[in-house]
Amino acid sequence: MTQTILVTGGAGFIGSHFIRYLLRTYQEIRVINADALTYSGNLFNLRDVEKDPRYEFLRVDLAVREQVEKVFAGHRIDQVVHFAAESHVDRSIEGAWPFIRSNIIGTHHLLEASMKKNVDRFVHVSTDEVYGSIPYGKADEQTLLAPGNPYSASKASSDLLCLAFHHTYGFPVVITRCTNNYGPNQYPEKLIPHLIRQAMKNQPLPIYGNGQQERDWIHVIDHCRAVDVVRLHGRAGEVYHIGAENPIPNLQVAKKILDLMGKPHSLIQHVADRLGHDIRYSLDSSKIRTELGWAPTISFDEGLEQTVQWYLTHAEWWASIEQRRAERG
Ligand SMILES: NC(=O)c1ccc[n+]([C@@H]2O[C@H](COP(=O)([O-])OP(=O)(O)OC[C@H]3O[C@@H](n4cnc5c(N)ncnc54)[C@H](O)[C@@H]3O)[C@@H](O)[C@H]2O)c1
Known part of the structure; x- marks a missing residue:
């Protein structure tokens, strides 16, 4: 029987790749994309699948309970994969409320509606x-x-709420925790597309503090493959780490981008550090590798080169971002 998967946040960076991945990988599938189209949601990210009869877009704000309930009332949904969130740390430092609203309240509404309708798998x-x-x-x-x-x-x-729904009600939630993603279609406030954009314009590449903060970068496609493996085979109530296990300082990322673009390192400009900046993130991802047989396939050097090329050759995507910004004022 054809399964219907509700993907939240599918107009964003990772969610749009995940929807494309599902539609390309499985013939017998229906995908509903529930997204509020906040500043980072961009339907242009899905222009190649929007006419696919197996795909449907619904504009839904998860923080509004009635809107979430309406989705479940109008559709039979077998599984939920929940990407929707406010996702940018700097914005959360400026004001936490949108993060509490979308990430905590929105997740709670989605959990309640999914449980009421006996969804058989909820990937957070x-x-x-x-x-x-x-x-x-x-x-x-x-x-x-x-x-x-x-x-x-x-x-x-929101992770704790999900685990509590499993512990209390036996609701079949699985959580994935992934390291920093990069790849095409990422909203250009995030480090890698922001640095590429600055280099394209020969403008300074701002680096917080000394640039020694380390992040473990993973290509978005490797992340999507991992989320799908967890959707299919992860054990309910469990958490699975997804990572490349190769943390790299931000300064080195900036230098690699400049080298790939043939621009001087002198474009790097150190700026005042982010408040409370975490110095290093690093995950042990041996559980998903041994239990579910997943492993990343794209090295950072290879993926970064492809990613730089993508941003250099997709003027229409940059134009879609400008258009969204102009529409939102
Ligand atoms: N980007 C990363 O490096 C990374 C790493 C690990 C985990 N994650 C997680 O992956 C998920 C997706 O991240 P991303 O980078 O694609 O973010 P993104 O900002 O590009 O996309 C988020 C999407 O969620 C939608 N959204 C926000 N609030 C909503 C609401 N109230 N109702 C419905 N839709 C709403 C937005 O419109 C947007 O389309 C997030 O949950 C994030 O925490 C991201």
Whole structure:
């Protein structure tokens, strides 16, 4: 029987790749994309699938209970993969409310509606940032949560709500926690597309503090494959880490981008550090590798080169971002 999968946040960076991945990988599938189209949601990210009869877009704000209930009232939904969130740390430092609203309240509404309708699998997509800074070594799935900024605190809160729904009601939730993603279609406030954009314009590449903060970068397609493996085979109530296990300082990322674009390192400009900046994130991803047989396939050097090329050759995508910004005022 054809399964219907509700993907939330499918107009965003990772969600749009995941929807494309589902439609390309499975013939017998229906995908509903529920997205509020906030500043980072962009339907242009899905222009190649929007006419696919197996795909449907619904504009839904998860923080409004009635809107969530309406989705479930109008459709038979077998599984939920939950990407929708406010996702940018800097914005959460400026104001936490949108993060509490979308990431905590929105997740709660989605959990309640999904449980009421006996959804048989709920994948909650989370982040390595819930552990706070890991100055050395790697966090495993048993490491205590210690989020260091409002974004990661809101994600940790939604993770705990999901686990509580499993523990209390036996609701079949699985959580993934992934490291930093990069690839095409990423909203250009995020480090890699922002640096590429600045280099394209020969403008300074701002780097917080000394640039020694380390992040473990994973290509978005490797992340999507992992989320799908967890959707299919992950054990309910479990957390699975997804990572490349190769943390790199931000300064080195900036230098690699400039090298790929044939631009001088002198474009790098150190700026005042982010408040409460976590120095290092690093995950042990051996559980998903041994239990579910997943492994990343794209090295950072290869993926970064492809990604730089993509941003250099997709003027129409940059135009769609400008258009969205103009529409929103
Ligand atoms: N980007 C990363 O490096 C990374 C790493 C690990 C985990 N994650 C997680 O993956 C998920 C997706 O991240 P992303 O980078 O694609 O983010 P994104 O900002 O590109 O996309 C988020 C999407 O969610 C939608 N959205 C926001 N609030 C909503 C609401 N109230 N109702 C409905 N839709 C709403 C937005 O419109 C947007 O389309 C997030 O949950 C994030 O925490 C991201």
